[in-house]
Amino acid sequence: MTALLDAAATAAALPYPALADALEALLRDDTVVVPPRLVQPLTGGGSLFVMPAADAALAITKLITFVPDNPAHGRPAIQGDVVVFDARSGQRRAVLDGPTVTARRTAAVSLLAARRLAPRPQGPLLIVGAGVQGRAHLEAFAAGLGVRAVQVASRSAASADALVAHARGLGLEAQRVDDADAALADCPLVVSCTPAQAVALRARPRPDAFVAAVGAFTPRMVEWAPDVCRHLAATGTLVVDTRDADHEAGDLLQAGLDVAALPTLADVVRDTPAWRRARRAGGPVFFKSCGWAGWDLAAARCALAAAAR
Incomplete structure (x- = not known):
């Protein structure tokens, strides 16, 4: 079954020290492939980001929008999701809250x-x-x-x-x-x-x-x-x-x-x-x-x- 994590569940799954360790491990992993991200300009000055990546076990795509003046209108600047797949079977494993992933991994x-x-x-x-x-x-x-x-x-x-x-x-x-x-x-x-x-x-x-x-x-x-x-x-x-x-x-x-x-x-x-x-x-x-x-x-x-x- 696909795990659908809202913002709170995504945050709980990404404690900062453990996430920093995971980032360091990824930088040592030669199987990681990250193609250039696609940035599509949107009407009104925002952007759509399409960001794929894969390793030997997982494949992900982050789909988020960034609208810099959204906070002035009571909306979040970043919205979207991170979709996680099994790299061998293609099965969807999880959907993570995109703004929470972006904030915590950054x-x-x-x-x-x-x-x-x-x-x-x-x-x-x-x-x-x-x-x-x-x-x-x-x-x-x-x-x-x-x-x-x-x-x-x-x-x-x-x-x-x-x-x-x-x-x-x-x-x-x-x-x-x-x-x-x-x-x-x-x-x-x-x-x-x-x-x-x-x-x-x-x-x-x-x-x-x-x-x-x-x-x-x-x-x-x-x-x-x-x-x-x-x-x-x-x-x-x-x-x-x-x-x-x-x-x-x-x-x-x-x-x-x-x-x-x-x-x-x-x-x-x-x-x-x-x-x-x-x-x-x-x-x-x-x-x-x-x-x-x-x-x-x-x-x-x-x-x-x-x-x-």
Whole structure:
């Protein structure tokens, strides 16, 4: 029978530490195949994403829509599903809630990168952008890194206050900050997850900072000022999530950087020559995340393993 998981059941099947482990295992698996995703523009400025992936056991397709101005109208920006099939029989195994998978696997990718790359993973943490991804990253970094203190910046004070209240409900020290640039000086962990329609950060992160930049996932989107990205390239270490970032990493592309020359998270996990050549002993680490159907395949693996238990 097909398991049909709603948002709550999907979240319960994807605890952040276990999901980060599943992501790392996927990056070590040579049977994984992920073709380019299809992005179909929609009337009104939205997009339809069709994202397939497969390994030796499973095949998945994520079908989601992204409409950036939906939250202003009381609707979620991301809607859709992840459909999971048995790769040998073709039988449908599960349908997962697409927005929940997207939120949790994106935060878990940042968690995996922080595990590997953050000079000071204990924080404090600065979250810039208090929407779905802000909440997911807060929960992921608290569960997976043991972060105990967080500052939240958002263009919406009400959204920032709501995320601060959620953090306090998790037992964290939390406060709203109105100047994200100034807060960079206090926080060695930074997550930027804004709508990425305009530059949101113009100051330089700390020399011991780890930045997970997740908001800009098309060439036209941007969160970080180009001169900051160029400074980070000159003084620190830049890593992208996958090679798809070569044509999607808006922050880095708009800074004129050669994204194709940067190591990927798979290079880090596998300790490849590309990673050994690129890494610096000191300086900030900037991790650019754009999304990839492989992350959804890892989430499907994690969810089915949870169901089997």
